[in-house]
Amino acid sequence: MFTGFDFDVIQRSLPYLWQGMQFTLGLTLLAMASGIVLGTLLALMRLSGIKAMSVPAAGYVNLLRSTPAILVIFWFYFLVPIAIKHISGDSYAQGIGPFHSALIAFTMFEAAYYCEIIRAGIQSVPAGQVNAAYALGLNYWQATLQIVLPQAFRNMVPILLTQSIILFQDTSLVYVVGLTDFMGAASKVAQRDGRLVEMYLFAALVYFILCFIGSYFVKRLQQRITPPR
Amino acid sequence: MFRMHKLITAVIAASLFTAPVMAAELTGTLKKIKDTGVMKVGHRDASVPFSYLDDQQKAIGYSVDICMKIVDRVKAELKMPKLKVEFVPVTSQTRIPILMGGNIDVECGSTTNSVERQKQVDFAPTYFVTGTKIIVKKSSGIKGYDDLKGKTVVFTQGTTNERAMKAYNDEKKLGINFLPSKDHAESFLAVQTDRAVAFPMDDILLYGLKAGAKNPDDFVVVGEFLSDDPYAIMLRRDDPQFKKVVDDAVKAVYKSGEINKIYTKWFQSKIPPKGINLNFPMSDGLKEAIKNPNNTGVGPCGKMKC
């Protein structure tokens, strides 16, 4: 039944695939932004001397890092709406929508990974910098935001971007809850038209090109910003 | 005294001529729709001709048409002619959690009203009656369920057909090897590509899938009904106001005879995307369900005991 390659099916479904790609890109960028913010907070908590902060943060990070992405997606996709209802007490509360469910799932999941990268980045900043900042009379937040994080992020940008390319690949897993991201769109067309070979190879090609360009860019960036040692 | 009289007349008139919903304060889903200005409709990808994607990837079908009647009713009740309608794709596995989570307000797919599901969700009156059969390749020579002994059978996860088939397998000790799949298109594809010999599903969906195949004549739907599956639109439980609007909308479509037009459009005329005609006349069961709207559910194991 798969005689001959049918490029036509790809061309016909391009608008639909583009819609899916917009979903994928939107989800990746938003989850990356919010994941880095949450990851930074978690990293600061893990590094703080206060047990009540560092222990829960470490627990969260280790829990999420030992759970498969798909299971995390299921957790958030099926249970967050129900949890919101319980918390708000309104059993007809506005659902949070499939896109936002996925966004929350990936934010919470990736934050654990970003946290570990950022923690290493912060630890790479010499302690003298912090001491100097305190000596100048800066408080914790001033020292963190103005002295530590800018230097830490400078070192971390390539690794954070590499992690974000992984995130971009991972978003394809929303397929398991039937959402129409790029992969979802490709597989819906593939199954409807019985054109598995064309659609899945095309999807592979698109992911490859985007991720390859992305990692090439990261490599270039890494060479540029690595301070001479 | 005169004024009092006028007031009472007004109240009576109001209660007679406006919908009862508007008299009381809005609650539940109706309130949510009013507040957000959006009604969310769940649809399927490949439940031909009930709820599926056309060439432009828009949700269409018999269920979708009936749901649009519900949308019209909601618009009228809430006096919101510009109410936005958002379509959300669901699968057999995700439909109930998504509905309960509030991400859709009605599910317009091909869902069997079962007693099990009634513990979690509510159903509108039955709008189609079907039952489980299997689709196989003609060349496989399979004539009935007992020919499946030791073979691979693909099923769509989260369907009543899965349960009916498994219950049959257990009872007759057929030793079937089951292959799970996410949605009907994927399941049927497993039969097309010889990964599985059979796919148990509601017979009408099987005819829809067969008609959409490249070589429809290669496939055949066989077997006695393993289960009865009355289809109904799903909505959240314990939401009497919304339930009444939905029920009224469906009953109105039945009463006005509009249902016949919708039925003919999807089951006895050419349908997108390939212009196939299913030629599936209305069954007696459905005629009865239209004459006496009801939402009676069926048991969990098809015609087997469990």
Place this chain on the structure above:
Amino acid sequence: MDFSFLSEPAFSGGGTYFDWVLTGIKWTMLVSLCAWVIAFTVGSVLGILRTTNVIWLRGPATAYVELFRNIPLLVHMFIWYFVMPEMVPKALGTWMKTGMPMPEFWSAVFALGFYTASRVAEQVRSGIQSIPRGQTNAALATGLTMPQVYRHVLLPMGYRIVVPPLTSEFLTIFKNSSVALTIGVLELTAQARTISEYTFRTFEIFTLATVVYVVITLAVVVLMQYVETRIRVPGYIGTGR
């Protein structure tokens, strides 16, 4: 939380829902371990090839790594399961779909194994490259050939250095084995999802599945920490990074 449903007889196939969980764990472990064998072998070869000076050995290995790690695992799964049988000669394709036992299991193993091989290759390469150049020179000066240098100096050193990153690659395979559910392998996550559908005990069963993943991860980490202390290269601070 009420876990009593686990001892109830399952809907189908005899046994209880707890048996379903156990089957899930069994498949998760089988997929992970089989895939790890491929990932470790292929990844090691590729990683070593990437450190050689011979361009026609290094080039293909680099191409493999770039190709495989820039495509999502889910796509790998679909290509192995759906696309492969259609690309090979028809008779073989038919056998892959119908004759071969457990096609979904083997597709998952190959997809996961060859995908992770690209990541293992990178770890092995960086492990070998972290060994000071002087050791190679010294070995060559004593009269060893290049293959002997690899056999007696670079690999024994390199593998001891990369134990921690390889441990985390194994844990990644273990977690990624859940992607196999998309092609029909009933591993732990898939079983949890199915049980939640039959019992409506979503919260409890997801909790149980999560706990199982965490416990197995912890067990691997503890075991590998022990291994690490036993084989640590004296004079190094710790990890190979």
